[in-house]
Amino acid sequence: MTLDFRHHPAVTLAEVAEAAGVGESTVSRVLRxxxxxxxKTRDRVMEAVERLGYVPNRIAGTLASAGSRLVAFVIPSLSNIVFPDVLRGASTVLEENQHQAVFSVTDYDPEREEALVAAMLAWRPTAVMLAGFEHSERTLKMLRASGCRVVELLDLDGTALDLAVGYSNRAAGRASAEFLLKRGYRRIGYVGHDLDRDTRAGKRFAGLSEALGAAGAPLTDREIHAGGSSVESGRLGLERLLARSRDLDAVYFSNDDMALGGYFHCLAHGISVPSQLAIFGYNGLDIGRVTPQPLSTIRTPRVATGRIAAELVVTNAPPQVVDLGFELVEGATA
Amino acid sequence: MTLDFRHHPAVTLAEVAEAAGVGESTVSRVLRxxxxxxxKTRDRVMEAVERLGYVPNRIAGTLASAGSRLVAFVIPSLSNIVFPDVLRGASTVLEENQHQAVFSVTDYDPEREEALVAAMLAWRPTAVMLAGFEHSERTLKMLRASGCRVVELLDLDGTALDLAVGYSNRAAGRASAEFLLKRGYRRIGYVGHDLDRDTRAGKRFAGLSEALGAAGAPLTDREIHAGGSSVESGRLGLERLLARSRDLDAVYFSNDDMALGGYFHCLAHGISVPSQLAIFGYNGLDIGRVTPQPLSTIRTPRVATGRIAAELVVTNAPPQVVDLGFELVEGATA
DNA sequence: CCAATTTTTGGCAGCGCTACCATTTTTTGT
DNA sequence: ACAAAAAATGGTAGCGCTGCCAAAAATTGG
Known part of the structure; x- marks a missing residue:
């Protein structure tokens, strides 16, 4: 029960040429x-194209020439707003330059990443965009052998294969620690999601712990939620953390979603922020600017990351690492 | 300054056949x-594949056979969480079935939609997924002529081209109105974003107004933000609305983002919710369940929409309209 | 007006693969 | 051991387009 019977096989360039009374190469030249x-020829061709409803076949075109103008994104997640933001930044630039975005989602699993990179490379994309620097040996080998551009996004702490665009998560962790210390907090806790899978969150945590340790105020306690990040696990995580360590004066969350959950917990339980407990996030989501107290956090250039990455790819820029930095937002919760 | 000098042209199936000492068709059969x-032959082939690092070229494969196994998403936005959610639901199913997702973003502009659909069709996708039923004449014509499956998502109020998966926005608007009326609210306001571009939000608004009108409690006032939806414009919108109409007892927001903005405005200004002002949203975002008072809203099956749509496509289901319904979440804000 | 350009045009190989068919090799049954 | 059936394999014609080259048509200059 397919619908195929409704349709003629798609119109081909040869049919357009025939209809317009010109050669195939002429049609091809006009269209491109x-x-x-x-x-006169152009008008004749365009008329035939219009009349027959011809849509060029890029599969054939790509095979015959070079360059698929396809950009592959192999991203960990679509739930974490970071990645839609990156896609958003990239897609504008790609569309302006007649490229198409293909994506698949690894769910933070390196094995899936490997399989998905292989599947993507089968389309001979112009570039492959990945999150971070941690990839399996085989993934790296495939990418190197592929000959297509590789962009590693959202991280700077590691060695780039080709292009990299992002900011240092480790430095962000350190900056957060220094800010909290400067404000006088000393008993600092951590609420986060799965650190091993989200290696960038892991690096922020490392930067935080390191800076706190160096200042003689090591992390007091931490609560780690096994799954991905969410507002709910932030709220739950804070609740659990406070049940164990009542005398914390600040909590660093692995990102703003988690931090908002924590903030809501405080609102709901009459814990005064920041006087009783300070809250600090990461990402600088818009929503954090509109909460009754603006969230203290680090704003990351997620959309710009996607945009710059796409620009480097469409201009075929030489290998390089672009540090987009981040901005500490003082907010009112810490 | 490209990197091309690093690379041999990619390994081809013919080279693998040569290396394994078998015919091309044999390699093709083994790989598929x-x-x-x-x-014995399979082992020889796989060894050669491994040794040469062969990655099949799907461009060529698709051209030679049929079915690109590409599914094209032409979505209005990536900022509105609805669409990442749909993509998320679909991508799991697509990956399991060896399909790839391609997407582009229209920014709610029908002309861009038209151009992007054309660009997508050039890849001869298995299916094209679109938001809603409102498309330009030319878009419809192209889709009909293309011979690929078409799935219209997230709407039910209109005529489907082929497949449709979603829920009735109009009914959701009505249901919200009925709920608010049942709770005794009579002076109801609306805060929303651009209704003309987001036609689904427009249909919810229509359903709401209609039901309120029918019950003899027509919409009291409304405040429309010209751009897209956001928490911030929700907050601002409510502020403006209240400045004009002080005696509202409930406000319906065009979605949860807007509603959260409104809720935060109330929290920040000591407006007691819901006794002084009730707040009602749409979408049922996770965050709304964790706010100090759970948000009253309508939960929509966004991820399921993507999943079902993908399932219909990979199983080549006959044309049909799938109503996934929605669920009214009473919450504590209305 | 004619030769020397320049512009316009068409033919066809080939991109890397799969589908189809023919052929060879192996297995089976008696 | 031999015919018949089954399994395994290879050759090759496209898929629809672009790139290259040669040919034809239009333009230019003296």
Whole structure:
């Protein structure tokens, strides 16, 4: 019960050429506006294209020439707003430059990443965009052998294969620690999600712990939620953490979602923020600017990351690492 | 300054055949596990594949056979969480079935939609997924002529081209109105974003107004933000609305983002919810369950929409409309 | 007006693969 | 051991397009 019976096989360039009474290469030249042809010919061709409803077949076009103009994104998640933001930044640039975005989601699993990179490479993309620097040996080997551009996103703490665009998570962790210390907090806790899978969150945690340790105020306690990040696990995580360590004066969350959960817990339980407990997040989501007290956090250039990455790819820029930095937002919760 | 000098042109199937000492068709059969071949041959082929680092070229494969196994998403936005959610639901199913997702973003602009659909069709996708039923004449014509499956998502109020998966926005608007009326609210306001562009939000608004009108408690006032939806414009919108109409007892927001903004405005200004002002949203975001008072809203099956849509496509189901319904969440804000 | 350009045009190989068919090899049954 | 059936394998014609080259048509200059 397919619908195929409704349809003629798609119109081909040869049929357009026939209908317009010109050669195939002429049609091809007109459609790509490449090479020379008379106005009269162009009109005839365009008329036939219009009349037959011709849509060029890029599969064939790509095979015959070079460059698929496909950009593959292999991202860990779509729940974490970071990645839709990156896609958003990239997609504008890609569309302006007649590229298409293909994506798949690894769910933070390196094995899936490997399989998905292989599947993506089968499309001979112009570039593959990945999150971070941690990839399996085989993934790296495939990417190197593929000949397509590779962009590693959202991280700077590691060695880039080709292009990298992002900011240092480790430095962000340190900056957060220094801010909290400067404000006088000394008993600092951590509420986060799965650190091993989300290696960037892991690096922030490392930066935080390191800076706190160096200042003689090591992390007091931590509560780690096994799954992904969410507002709910932030709230729950804080509740559990406080049940164990009542005398914390600040909590660093693995990101703003988690931090908002923590903030809501405080609102609901009459814990005064920041006087009783300070809250600090990461990402600088818009929502954090509109909460009754603006969230103290680090704003990351997620959309810009996608945009710059796409720009480097479409301009075929030489290998380089672009540090987009981050901005500490003082907010009112810490 | 490209990197091309690093690379041999990619390994081809012919080279693998040569290296394994078998024919091309044999390699093809082994790799696709289709047709028959001896174990010895399979091992020889796989060894050569491994050794040469061969990655099949799907561009060529698709051209030679049929079915790109590409599914194109032409979505209005990535900022509105609805669409990442749909993509998330679909991508799991697609990956399990060896399909790839391609997407582009229209920014709610029908002309861009038209151009992007054309660009997508050039890849001869298995299916094109679109938001809603409102498309330009030319878009519809192209889709009909393309011969690929078309899935219209997240709406039910209109005529489907082929497949449709979603829920009735109009009914959701009505249900919200009925709930608010049942709770005794009579002076109801609306805060929303651009209704003309987001036609689904427009249909919810229509359903709401209609039901309120029918019950003899027509909408009291409304405040429309010209751009997209956001927490911030929700907050601002409510502030403006209240400045004009002080005696509202409930406000319906075009979605949960907007509603959260409104809720935060109330929290920040000591407006007691719901006794002084009730707040009602749409979408049923997770965050709304964790706010100090759970948000009253309508939970929509966004991820399921993506999942079901993908399932219909990979199983090549006959044309049909799937109503996934929605669920009214009473919450504590209305 | 004619030769020397320049512009416009068409033919066709080939991109890397799969589908189809023919052929060879192996297995089976008697 | 031999014919018949089954399994395994290879050759090759496209899929629809682009790139290259040669040919034809239009333009230019003296």
């Amino acid at each position: 506006d490449h090479g020379s042809f008379s106005n | 596990d289709h047709g028959s071949f001896s174990n």
